[in-house]
Amino acid sequence: MHKVSGSIRIAVSVACGWLLAAASAGAFELKSADIAEGSKLTNAQVFSGFGCSGENISPELHWSHAPAGTKSFALTVYDPDAPTGSGWWHWVVYDLPATTTDLPRGVGKSAKLPEGAHEGRNDFGTTDFGGACPPHGDKPHHYIFTIYALKIEKLEVPADATAALIGYNVKANSLGSATLKARYGR
Numbered sequence: 001m002h003k004v005s006g007s008i009r010i011a012v013s014v015a016c017g018w019l020l021a022a023a024s025a026g027a028f029e030l031k032s033a034d035i036a037e038g039s040k041l042t043n044a045q046v047f048s049g050f051g052c053s054g055e056n057i058s059p060e061l062h063w064s065h066a067p068a069g070t071k072s073f074a075l076t077v078y079d080p081d082a083p084t085g086s087g088w089w090h091w092v093v094y095d096l097p098a099t100t101t102d103l104p105r106g107v108g109k110s111a112k113l114p115e116g117a118h119e120g121r122n123d124f125g126t127t128d129f130g131g132a133c134p135p136h137g138d139k140p141h142h143y144i145f146t147i148y149a150l151k152i153e154k155l156e157v158p159a160d161a162t163a164a165l166i167g168y169n170v171k172a173n174s175l176g177s178a179t180l181k182a183r184y185g186r
Contacts, residue, residue, distance in 0.1 A: 026065035030147045030178040034059035034105060041143060041184040044105075047124070047133035052186070057109060058091065058129035062102035063147045067175040070098050070149040074170045076163070081134070081141040084123075089163035090143065091129045092120035094155050094170065120157075120166045132184035140185030149175045 046054020073096035082088035104111040108128040124130040134141040
C-alpha cells in the first residue's frame, strides 16, 4: 500500500467535490408527461391524413438545466427513418423566449405558443405539429424531439423558411441540446 500525501488527498477531495456539485446542477434535459424515452407514441401524436387517422396533437414537453448564456430556445421533431433520403421534419418551433421551460399539450390547437415564438414549415407543408405517419409495413420509425438552447434571442430567417434552413441556423447558434426519442410503426 502506498502512502498518499496530504496535498494530493486535498486536491482529490476538491476535484471530487467539484464534480459532485457539477453533477447535482444537472445536465440540460427534455422530458414529457405524454412521452417516455423510447416509448411508442400514442394515437394523440399520430398524424391525421396521409392514410393515418390520429389526433395530431403535440405532446406536453418541458426542459430544465439550460446552459448558461441561453437567450432563446428552438424545438425540432425529426424522423430520420422516413423513406425520403433526407428524413422528415414533423415540427419546428423557434424564437422561444429564454424564460420558457415548457410547451403545453396541443400547441396550435388548444394551447398557444409563448409570445414571440414561431412555428416553421414542416414536411407536411404546414406550420404546426405534424404527428407520426410512417408507411404501412415499414419498421417502426424514430421520432427525435430536440430542444436547443441558443446564444441569440431571434433567428433571422424568412417566415416561409424550410425546416432545413431553420435547422442550419439553430445548429450554428446552439449552446447545447437535449433530446427525447420515441417510436411509432403501423
